[in-house]
Amino acid sequence: xxxPTTEPEAVPFPLRIPGxxxxxxxxxxxxxxxxLVLTHMPNGGRVWLVTRHAEVRAVLTSKKVxxxxxxxxFPHISDTMGVPRQEQIPGWFVGLDSPxxxxxxxxxxxxxxxxxxxxxxxxxxxxxDGLIDSMLAAGDSADLVADLALPVPSLVISSLLGVPPxxxxxxESRTRTLVTIRNSTEQQRDTAAKELLRYLNxxxxxxxxxxxxxxxxxxxxxxxxxxxxxxxxxMLLLIAGHETTANNISLGVVTLLLNPEWIGDRRAVExxxxxxxxxxxxxxxxxxxxxEIGGRLIRAGEGIIxxxxxxxxxxxxxxxxxxxxxxxxxxxxxxxxYGVHQCLGQNLVRAEMEIVYQRLFExxxxxxxxxxxxxxxxxxxxxxxxxxxxxxxxxxxxxA
Ligand code: HEM
Numbered sequence: 001x002x003x004p005t006t007e008p009e010a011v012p013f014p015l016r017i018p019g020x021x022x023x024x025x026x027x028x029x030x031x032x033x034x035x036l037v038l039t040h041m042p043n044g045g046r047v048w049l050v051t052r053h054a055e056v057r058a059v060l061t062s063k064k065v066x067x068x069x070x071x072x073x074f075p076h077i078s079d080t081m082g083v084p085r086q087e088q089i090p091g092w093f094v095g096l097d098s099p100x101x102x103x104x105x106x107x108x109x110x111x112x113x114x115x116x117x118x119x120x121x122x123x124x125x126x127x128x129d130g131l132i133d134s135m136l137a138a139g140d141s142a143d144l145v146a147d148l149a150l151p152v153p154s155l156v157i158s159s160l161l162g163v164p165p166x167x168x169x170x171x172e173s174r175t176r177t178l179v180t181i182r183n184s185t186e187q188q189r190d191t192a193a194k195e196l197l198r199y200l201n202x203x204x205x206x207x208x209x210x211x212x213x214x215x216x217x218x219x220x221x222x223x224x225x226x227x228x229x230x231x232x233x234x235m236l237l238l239i240a241g242h243e244t245t246a247n248n249i250s251l252g253v254v255t256l257l258l259n260p261e262w263i264g265d266r267r268a269v270e271x272x273x274x275x276x277x278x279x280x281x282x283x284x285x286x287x288x289x290x291x292e293i294g295g296r297l298i299r300a301g302e303g304i305i306x307x308x309x310x311x312x313x314x315x316x317x318x319x320x321x322x323x324x325x326x327x328x329x330x331x332x333x334x335x336x337x338y339g340v341h342q343c344l345g346q347n348l349v350r351a352e353m354e355i356v357y358q359r360l361f362e363x364x365x366x367x368x369x370x371x372x373x374x375x376x377x378x379x380x381x382x383x384x385x386x387x388x389x390x391x392x393x394x395x396x397x398x399x400a
Contacts, residue, residue: 091232
């Protein structure tokens, strides 16, 4: 491709327009443009949007770009979200570059292998069944976001971390406050983050003295991560894995209700991840050296936003990309990012989604939406896409 020499016309920031469908139809037009798409952050910083699948992968594997949010020019999309800044919490390793990043990654990989996750399935099934039991006991309707999608990842991670069952209610409520932006104030989220940090510190102290069969004890035993860093690592696992998973669960249930021929087919999990691409604005980067991507020269210090939802709907990479087709053979979506920061929790997420879909539709075959699909409240918090609520109903089985 020849390098475009003229400055492209910049698109407006912020990138999300309230009420717009997701992924935004504008992405189609962005992908057709020559080179990359330019935008300006409110502080004037230049940021390049990357929308084609091959170019998103090129950015995320380039050694000339950094994931460090403290670098000049990094595109900070949102300062709230309850996400602590890296300098405040050591161990927030998604914001580190190689070689510092490698030490954390190496210590954590064994915790999320396919084999390890297979061993977690019975505990995930207990969590999911317990929540469905409560829904059924409560009547013939539920909000699947509050009653299932949000608690599943939180309860699963608390069991993985070795949070004692008696504390799981506390743990779940604080993580929920942290991520449900519509129902909590910034002050409440700040308090919840502090309480969680205090709790995690205490829990680490307990595991130092009384190790168990859990992730915290195993990480401590490696000696690779200090106890202070471990708090940041745990907070990262909590935040990275909570709303992302919840949003995929709820959007996946809606998509299956609209495409019931795929209920019971495991391939629906992977296609849900691609189709919805909820973590569209997560893999943010900044160039640390001049780098050429998509024929465009990005200067050191300029921000880069690989839009994974755009890449996952690129027709050069996926046939009929806007169709929900679990039978498709292309498996190279970038919903979990790509390269050295590719999602560590992906095997766990797949198991959670698979078990939720299987148990939910098996146990409540008459599940249906309680409102027309157009009325479902879509959630854009500036970073992730999901649903605020998912009202559903079912017919109670006739009692004898
Ligand atoms: C990284 C998506 C669930 C832990 C990432 C990244 C994406 C992502 C796009 C790359 C970030 C970057 O490039 O800067 C998702 C989605 C999820 C999900 C869509 C649910 C459907 C989880 C879960 C966990 C988790 C359940 C753990 C319990 C992590 C961690 C990283 C990460 C630790 C940082 C990896 C690194 O920097 O090496 N995730 N994630 N994620 N994710 Fe996930």
